[in-house]
Amino acid sequence: MVGRGAMSNSIAELKESPFILATGTNTTETHPVIALKVKKAVSNGSKLVVIDPRRIELANFSHRYMQIKIGTDIALYNAMSNVIINEELYDKEYVAERTGGFEELKHFIREYTPQYAEQITGIPSEDIIATAREYAAADSASIIYTVGITEHSCGVHNVQSLTNLALLTGNFGVTGGGVNPLRGQNNVQGAGDAGCLPNNLPGYQRVGDDAARANWEKEWGVTLDPNPGVTKVTAIDDMILGRMRALYIMGENSLASDANAGKTRKALEALEILVVQDIFLTQTAELADVVLPAAGFGEVDGTFANSERRVQRVRKAVNPPGVAKPDWQIISELGERFGYKKKFNHPAEIWDELARNTPILAGISYDRLDFQGIQWPCPTSDHPGTAVLHTDNFESEKGYLMPIPHVGIAEPTDEEYPLILTTGRRRATYHTGTQTGRSAGIELLVPHEWVEINPEDADELKLDDGEVVSVISRRGRVQSPIMITEKSPPGVIFMSFHFPNETPTNVLTTDLHDPITETPEFKACAVKIEKIAQHHKNQSDKNGTQNTNQSLKMAG
Amino acid sequence: MLKEETLKVVINGQEVESSFGKTILECARDSGVDIPTLCFDSRVKATAACRLCSVNVKGRRLPVAACAQKMEPGMEITTDSSDLESMRKTILDLVVSENPTGECVRCEEIGPCELHTLTKRYGSKPGRFHGALSGEKSKDTNPFIFRDYSQCILCYRCTSVCGELEQAHAIVPAGRGFGSRIAAAFDSGLLDSSCTFCGQCIQTCPTGALMDRKMLGQAKASEVTKVKTVCPYCGTGCGLNLHVANNKVIGTTPDWDSPSGEGSLCVKGQFATDFVGHKDRLKTPLIRRNGVLTEATWDEAYDLIVEKFTQIKEESGPNAFTFWTSARATTESNYIMQKFARAVIGTNNVDNCSRT
């Protein structure tokens, strides 16, 4: 593994990348403006290979689309490594100087022939070979991915096997190359940078690192626990067991966005106190004992960090409603009541405290962010920021090639649950809909949830386009109209989680998760579809079908 | 990428350096020489439809379009002769004569459009020419993009941006000659087209033919302030300007200096910021009393949290607490939250939604 969950390269650079491998990313829907850079590259003559179980819109721009069976990524990337090593297409100098583990990988990868991978992934071996050759031959090649890679029980291994490709071909540290996770939320990067992870202090300094801890202890004037805390997934188990008694949530609709919603509800209900600080009374806030009104976007000063590690200023434009206050202010005031007296008057002061103790951010100040953002690492006030990571070396000195075995999804189909449900987003709506759901007109673009299903499956189940069905998993059931589309491969259905009131999709998803990051496998769980009573169907036909046709178009 | 090789040219008597592959317009702008343009958007191929950017090149009989003509070594260019200026005025006279006056609210509500900024500069007035009027007001009822082709000057910026940059091809040039117009496929409304409502056509349109419908009727342009910030949705981090009037966000425009957005936005950044100040917003703290969430003061809310947290900490220690922070909130607020967890409560149980 190399570095931390951020793009190694920059967004605008994609326009210049001669070869782009887009895998597990429905970029035109989830990151439409990044998709523009990819389209631009293609119109400038760059090659684009799209790998996705669903025939997504981006595939229309690719010179090769590879429809992969869900959850078989590792077999594919291993087979590409196999070709790159066997045909000696790898960058020998780079591998010798900058990487470790080559011999082990070479040995391990032998069984992953393209023919073997074809059996697992469903992708013709010729396509695997051609893609491996093109990727290795390109002057620089960029890999982009989204949660289609990480939201699996083998998410970390997926990333590691992808990273092998970039290491073998010397694609780190070069413009137009790299391995680039496109991050879903506006400031998911900043939340991690700020230390909102159970094992990391701000700036990805480990809680177990004595020197780092000592530094923060000095800054904060307290003694810190050297043991990592628990992730959300573990915390939920602990709540059900009664070990976790209090939860404070800032701005997250966990009930609607987390996997296995039934379990999440049970956990939240078991708490002795649930505090929710948010801008709307979300489904999660409705369960709280105390709800605190926060100032939201457009009402606060501060920074967001985007996918390319760029820290950017956000600014207050209007006053918050009622007595709502900025999140930082609420928590500071609460801290004072617990006897912690340090006071901040403006987010700039908070930034300075963070930056002066965080080497990767140390050179960034609000003054410097006035016109444009700066990409970390930015160690000093005269450093321009870093567009491309790893130009000289890796965090761990060498980038390690990892032998990763293929495992498959955690909850495969069986006779009772013969379909795979995969979840994701749609362009015009966002997440649990608390914001887009309150923006006028968006409802015309994506009026409601629908289940995308292949014509073969619909035929077999005798379903009509627009018909409302029950989707059932081992954990629960929801109802939704269907849309029959070739976009879904046979055996796979697709849903979003944008309508948690009408169709709480995460009631279905599994919380089986990656053992390392504890990210749940949102991208695959076993389900079945059942027809429901006739009168339901008629009702939805009146106000459902036409909308579904509309939606079809919007989803491209 | 093309290798940048330099060449020397003369603009308005001054020798300047430029590089191969650049247009006269780019080179002029690089060296601080202003050439007016109307149909030009640097992100797409020049259509050279308006001829407003015409300049004289020594040795050529006719003026050339600076936005489309590539630099050649030794070119001697004049951009500001009185002939050129009077030609520009005539072009503008002609253009505005085709549009009805007194109907467009763009300059008053959103701010001066490019066309009217130019006509003011050249003192052009409508009515000098009498001929066919431009197109018609569209009956399109979509809630985002107002379309009034009576103000259209057929510069083709919108269709180039839609086709070339977005590759959506929702609107295309249609008809010929006097019948030329801009249309969605089958002359339908945009809701029935391949439009994704990125709003880029509005942002490039130099007239009031395309406008942000949500922004109309909200305020006078003079009451509006623009606040530079970043989109609150996905991790692309496109820069945008919030348009604010009377403590209300009335819409957005792209930040052309944004390194990741480069002037683009998608439907969410462009049209989904009206949740700010929505009537459903939480306005006061709420406390559960007899099973029901009821309004409370900050003091009451803080007191309750302090009391309960203190009790739990005494009984079960700091690790009976967990804190979930928000990938939507600012980095500063996230920092303060984990600091509260670690320094005040004493637990590393802090996580954000990156897993989910």
Ligand code: SF4
């Ligand atoms: S609608 Fe606007 S951008 Fe499009 S051709 Fe007419 S004037 Fe130009």
Ligand code: SF4
């Ligand atoms: S405008 Fe669209 S692509 Fe850009 S940050 Fe916002 S949601 Fe993402």
Ligand code: FES
């Ligand atoms: S701006 Fe060059 S022809 Fe219109």
